[in-house]
Amino acid sequence: MTDRPTDLSPPSPPKPARRSGLTARKFALMASVAAGLGLAAYGFSPPTDKADLFTTPAHAQVNNDVSKVAQPIGFADIVERVKPSVISVKVRMKDKVVAGDDDSPFQPGSPMERFFRRFGGPDGLPPGMHGRRGHGIVTGQGSGFFISADGYAVTNNHVVDDADKVEVTTDGGKTYTAKVIGTDPRTDIALIKVEGGSNFPFAKLSDDKARIGDWVLAVGNPFGLGGTVTSGIVSAIGRDIGNGPYDDFIQIDAPVNKGNSGGPAFNMKGDVIGVNTAIYSPSGGSVGIAFSIPANTVKNVVAQLKDKGSVSRGWIGVQIQPVTADIADSLGLKKTEGALVAEPQADSPAAKAGIQSGDVITQVNGATVKDARELARTIGGLAPGTSIKLNVLHKGTDKVINLTLGILPNTAEAKADLYGDDHGPSHGDDVPRLGMTVAPAGSVAGAGTEGVVVVDVDPKSAAADRGFKEGDVILEVGGKDVSNSADVREAIKAARADHKNSILMRVRTGGTARFVAVPIAKG
Template sequence: MNDRANSDTPTSRKILRPRRLALLGTVAALGVAVLAASPGSSTFGPSSFIAPAQAAESAATPPGFGDLVSKVKPAVISVRVRIDQDNDKSAMLQQNRMDQDGETPFDQFSRQFGFRFPGGPNGMPRQRHQMITGEGSGFFISADGYAVTNNHVVDQAASVQVTMDDGTSYTARVVGTDPKTDLALIKVDGKTDFPFVKFSDQKPRIGDWVVAVGNPFGLGGTVTAGIVSASGRDIGNGPYDDFIQIDAPINKGNSGGPAFDMSGNVIGVNTAIFSPSGGSVGIGFDIPASTAKLVVAQLKDKGAVTRGWLGVQVQPVTADIADSLGLKEARGAIVDNPQDGSPAAKAGIAAGDVITAVNGTAIKDSRELARTIATLAPGSSVKLDVFRNGTTKTLTLALGELPNERQAKANGGADQGREQPSAGTPRLGLGLAPAGEVQGAGQKGVVVTEVDPQGPAAQRGIQTGDVILNVGGKAVANVGDVRSELAEAKASGKRSVLLQVRSAEATRFVAVPLA
């Protein structure tokens, strides 16, 4: 009882572990002594401890990952870069800022965790023209020297050097980078016989073994093992987050290194860790092989990545939104606003439409829509299933090219808790006025002039100055219009009504309960 009560302290763990090992050793010794004393006994003979079938099964069990590691390890490289510190936009300098005190564990998701820096927040100030170095990992994907690593490992690098498992070093050049997925392609010229590995064509299952090889803390050729813990992780890193989570220990310097399945194929590229301390706590994130293959192919061909562009702002369909629209499931992405001149606007997609499928494949949410469209080539023709006014129709359009300065924004988790509630009735705790009567509010909709802090509107995040453009899919111009649409929605048996609300940040849809 005392052992269990005290086992949570570091000291007790150190004490209990040797005691348990000693106990196991005593039992093992006792078993040997009994067997030796009674070699012919039917009660204590060897066959009573290990059945023949069990012994055969034990002999057939692989002893470890040695065969796999010897096969793939030669293709894994350490990547060392030099960069001029004057470039304040460097990803490495951003990493240094991320490591400063006062950040929460989630601030330290360590997307850029592959570097060691001289000086720092607790050290001496750096000289302006000092060349700093960083270390990461990578792996060859072809015999002629193409290798994959992370964008944040080589971003803004003045020079790149790679070191193989046998200690041989080469100078590499950066072929292309993709910050949105944190992938980069580098090339070592002059040889055509490099060992290389391939990306897996299979999506790993939760619970499958995974082996990571890399250069943690500059210790090249380090191998760790674990399992696939989860998939489809969104850690708020970018618009296309779809990470594989693994528990194989990865640390600073593993950035850009491969994670292998038991066939020796790369299932993911190590890119981030969750770490309150800065070291591995068994939660790492990999860019899936399916994403890496698409990005790397474009980097090799063009040196950059082009993505399809739909031209809409979207948000997830919540249960309230689905109910207000008459959707059977809370799936798909609701369009907040099609951008002027975009492919979506030209095809007739309107605010309030719910995109439920792309080329016949169902869309789960706004992030999946963004990822799906991004994988398609600009100019390609796509079919979108769009739910509008209780019916679904299919629209065909040609995608544009995502501008470099523009990023497909899918308003995800952080916005879901800020649903901007209904306006127009005293029961919701809102005061309203026609937009034309409020300076700077424009001519369309009604402006929120007052919010009861105890009312349902305040609980949903509505703020003074927000403009309600339509209620239940119909434009409103005054308080009477709002009340009329709310009453109609309630009379029809709906539990919520959909509002289109324009705030200082953006235009968006919010489902408002009618209770």
């Protein structure tokens, strides 16, 4: 198995042009000037007293004792304190195929492979990555860090997933066997426990929320070559990289390479603000865009993994979608906030509590719901059996609904294709100015009895622009059930009379329902 940070892309950067002697001298002079002013890439020296700076003769300044010259602020003290808590995680799997081997920098004949073959690396691979390519015993490398003195450590799920054997090597060079306590694929967190040994140096998960612009240190063990430290800042928070409904990543620009997965990102207090899990990279190397799982998420997941080896999440049982500007206009909302309920699932807590399609969930326990993704994270972060209060906008009226959370099912629901290749007869009635033709569901084979079926779409129409396609079933228009084209026309006419720019339709595609806001022409 190989460690696999997310590789989301193009060509290597051009080699820097060689400086001429004159340019090099100018560069050295500029560096000397910068050093004299006390500037550094990572901070500024204490301010120099203005009187001393401008009244002391130049020769006296030059002849001053070097020990008295202000030095740039660095990270050595923090690194010295936190680096011992970071470990290398090596896994072994039997009868596997190396995943993503084509992306490895150690391909036969590559510069890295030639380097390690020349200097004694087995099979042209660095220490800890030997093994036959292809089928057979496969080893992979990642990073992690201790979170307690008795040997509990955090790494990525994708580092230890399907591992037959796990070994960790400390910063001091000692190797121990470790046991996988539990994993959570949804957040890519794993908890392991070192067998044997005690009094390990450990890191503290931060209680502070990361802020954009904060300094950050990424520590890891890429390719098993030994601990490395890189620095940067927090570039963004709350990043969604399409990994799942619980995406809430911290984006950092500290270089993070393959092999660093599972390693910690430290703040200037020496606390862990995140676990490095993914990179954006055209070539497999760092380009200054890396993603870390926030410490508060790690705390919640690790506590459950330690307690029972798995993670249980709260569940209300609704299909939700964002409130776009068009949807907000259709519902008469002033802000594009909240989560729109496309459909409550049968026998779910939401359905039993009376939540209906078209409702907008605006608050959970008094906290504002910014969007659908935030609702999913909030509910998923609560334990099953928890009683919660939801503020819901129902047909323009605010309601408060109390319900008890269920347990999020471990398997995704199947989405059946209702129509196959045969949609039945293609007759139907045109819906004016929307560019589609509909027919009662009962007249189309396999479409059921509710709503109207889209049997034709003009590719240059508003309907096509909103993603309608043949076979979609329109269940509601403007909050009213429809069973024929006349119902659709009446709903559109009412929306125009109410001075709406768009109308909301509830549409079912396969086994999934969603709301679509369609612009309506005037007149």
